[in-house]
Amino acid sequence: MTDTPPENLELLYEGKAKKVYQTELPYEVLVWFKDDATAFNGAKKGQIHSKGLLNNAISSLFFELLDSRGVKSHYIRKVDDRSMLVKKLKIIQIEVVVRNIAAGSLSQRLGLPEGRVLAHPVVEFYYKDDSLGDPLINNSHISVLSLATPEDLKYLTEQSLLVNSILKEHLLARKIKLVDFKLEYGFSDKEILLGDEISPDTCRFWDYDTNEKLDKDRFRRDLGNVEEAYQQLYDRLKG
Ligand code: TMP
């Protein structure tokens, strides 16, 4: 077991769910997944036992699947239970959310009942800024804030829709609905790569038959059995 962060590497950054360490190679960093969980922009804090292990394993599986289908990401390889080696990125300050089924903030904002299947995937952009609470933004805001060029934004949108179709199909074969998810991207040299993680922290997964939630909404909404839900998702992905 590797339940302690590396001591020999320089800590570059500590986020809400991960620590990032510099490796000996300037272009490679180690991502170490914590059990810490937050919600509502850090207003709710807790721990989910084994979350770091499960999110590392689940993200690795998804990045490997996407790589096999031609989606380039920062992922290099899983190193141990809690960490993966990735390419160092200059993060684009946009969170791309793709939605197939209404839930969460979309349901609140547009008055759509949770569970309403959307006629086509909805792509949204959020400004990645914790002090502002990650507000929803549009192309015009992105341009005025110089967060991405129109060409790069088009690429982010197309890649995110491609990721959606690959993950949606893969999950459906395992009787899981991909409700929505959030992606982040960054530059490695001049190339844009998918970054961050793809896990129950950043996606909504529902059981196909029962709509049981297999993601962080169990923590956000105090539904119980949080670790069990993450474990079940992992087992079904692996199985
Ligand atoms: P939302 O319905 O709260 O806007 O969330 C949409 C999706 O994005 C959901 O799968 C959770 C994910 N998400 C994050 O990963 N980080 C965030 O900060 C937020 C607000 C949502």
Ligand code: ASP
């Ligand atoms: N916004 C993230 C979430 O709810 C985490 C946080 O807000 O602290 O998933």
